[in-house]
Amino acid sequence: MAATSTGATYGRDQADALRAAVTRIVTDTPVTDIHTHLYAPPFGELLLFGIDELLTYHYLVAELLRVSNVSYDAFWAMPKPAQADLVWKELFLERSPISEACRGVLTALDRLGLDTASRSLGDYRAWFRDRDPNAHIDAVFARANISSAVMTNDPFDDLERPTWEAGYAGDPRFHAALRIDPLLNAWPAANRRLSQFGYDVGGSIDTPTINGVRKFLDDRITRMKALYMAVSLPPDFAFPEDSARAKLLEHAVLPAARDHHIPFALMVGVTRQVNPALRLAGDGVGYASLAPLHHLCAHFPDNKFMTTYLARENQHELCVAARKFRNLLVFGCWWFLNNPSLIDEMTRMRIEMLGLSVVPQHSDARVLEQVIYKWDHSRTVIAQVLADKFADLVRSGWTVTEDEIRRDAATLLGGAFWDFARR
Ligand code: FIX
Ligand code: ZN
Secondary structure (H helix, E strand, O other): OOOOOOOOEEOHHHHHHHHHHHHHHHHHOOEEEOOOOOOOHHHHHHOEOOHHHHHOOHHHHHHHHHHOOOOHHHHHHOOHHHHHHHHHHHHHHOOOOOOHHHHHHHHHHHHOOOOHHHOOHHHHHHHHHOOOHHHHHHHHHHHHOEEEEEOOEOOOOOOOHHHHHOOOOOEOOEEEEEEOHHHHHOHHHHHHHHHHOOOOOOOOOOHHHHHHHHHHHHHHHHHHOEEEEEEEEOOOOOOOOOOHHHHHHHHHHHHHHHHOOOOEEEEEOEEOOOOHHHHHHHOEEOOOOOHHHHHHHHHOOOOOEEEEEOOHHHHHHHHHHHHHOOOEEEEOOOHHHOOHHHHHHHHHHHHHHHOOOOEOOOOOOOEOOHHHHHHHHHHHHHHHHHHHHHHHHHHOOOOEEHHHHHHHHHHHHHHHHHHHHHO
């Protein structure tokens, strides 16, 4: 029994109380949401919120366009409230909203105090119209029990750039992550933009161009105070290879991440636009080789890598990879994996194979209020998994204190990320 701990101690005979304590503590522990598509208020229209945005989330658009007779073109030609009306009618009223994305809208409305039994879209719209945006962020973060969220900041985005250039002062609720998909996935276009921004880059990836890209990254990391750099990658991502991506990665991106002491996050397995008619909802998933990740972790030991893979089939070998490389942090159940059954499977496997040195989840929220449901649903699963693991421990005669549960929950819900980012 740990003599230094405070609060209750749970042993073999307190299994039910232990389970209740774990659930309470996981619910009460604030989380750092390490990957979202949310933005601080100065980014204006980039911060999406409200019922029409919730209903037109691309997860729901994909579900709508499976069941509705509306053509893709006709759907996209509709104003957003009409799109939201259609989603509500087709996915909530004409069939029960049992998919995870539908359920999520209802969880968010319910936790905000709205009456989901009323099924009154008009009332929901009226409620959201009356919110003061800044206070609403605080209320939503409090409801989701998020201490802060990490944005996804694309330095090539014309909507985002002006806010940074105007000297955006920061907001303690939102951190930045420098997202460099255009640089690594569409080099010719990125190259032209870098020249327009005034960086000295040429068509071929030679030393002056590498220096120009490096300067661009240094400037953006510093300006944004980026917590990490990130890229999403297709299933056929290869490294090393003779490509613009591999050269830029090796000679500009990894040295920049290393010198700024920030992790580089690889989000692997997305096949963009398998159905372009679905627009943002049109991306797919593919199984990826982990050989490039092994190579990166082994050959760049002074770099810190964070990673999430989109294919369920990649999850076990990813856990094995993380056991091999201390400079690798696995995070989140990304996108098509963010469903309770898969979160349960992945979280169990990760904790069994990696203990507490993992970031079980991120929200990927694109609409402010989604953090409520994404964290509500994920916390429930994380708490169940953790409770089962602690129950297994006490069956061996081990005892667990409330302080220890609190410590471990804090590690899973943010501490592991901050330790890795700062080390
Ligand atoms: O690339 C990403 O960060 C993805 O998460 C998004 O692009 C995707 O559209 C999404 O919202 C997934 O949840
Ligand atoms: Zn994302």
